[in-house]
Amino acid sequence: MNTEGVSRRSTARASADVLEDRGEVRRRLDRLRARLGEMETEVQALSRLLETVVIDPGRPLRDTTPRRVDGGADVEYLSIRGLAERIPYSEGAIRNLMTRGVFRLGEHYVKPRGRVAFRWSAIRAWLAGQEPSAK
Numbered sequence: 829m830n831t832e833g834v835s836r837r838s839t840a841r842a843s844a845d846v847l848e849d850r851g852e853v854r855r856r857l858d859r860l861r862a863r864l865g866e867m868e869t870e871v872q873a874l875s876r877l878l879e880t881v882v883i884d885p886g887r888p889l890r891d892t893t894p895r896r897v898d899g900g901a902d903v904e905y906l907s908i909r910g911l912a913e914r915i916p917y918s919e920g921a922i923r924n925l926m927t928r929g930v931f932r933l934g935e936h937y938v939k940p941r942g943r944v945a946f947r948w949s950a951i952r953a954w955l956a957g958q959e960p961s962a963k
Contacts, residue, residue: 905938905945914948915955 912919925931926944933939936954937946 904948906948906951908944908946911946911948911951915951 906914908919908922911917912922917925922931926937931937931946931951931954935947936950937944939945
């Protein structure tokens with residue numbers, strides 16, 4: 829009888845654990861269903877918004893024009909792409925010049941937050957030194 833009592837308690841405890849686990853699964857499933865409903869509502873709202881937006885294929889999605897940082901005449905910073913648009917070198921050639929040490933960090937470009945920004949005044953000076961002198 830003693831082992832039978834232990835067995836009944838163990839079975840009752842196991843049944844209670846299973847019921848508790850099922851309850852937890854139901855609660856999690858209800859939360860997921862609620863979040864899924866919220867996400868569906870957001871997708872529908874974004875779809876309606878997208879229908880009202882007119883996209884001009886001739887215009888870039890983000891503004892890539894160079895900006896002056898402090899308003900100074902010669903303190904203009906350019907991305908590699910922006911620099912390639914201004915000088916007769918491709919983006920790859922510019923990267924090669926950086927690797928070879930022709931363009932030097934701190935002199936020709938800086939890397940705020942890991943992004944390369946060329947100092948236009950330094951590049952202009954470098955270009956002026958590259959042009960063959962007229963004799």
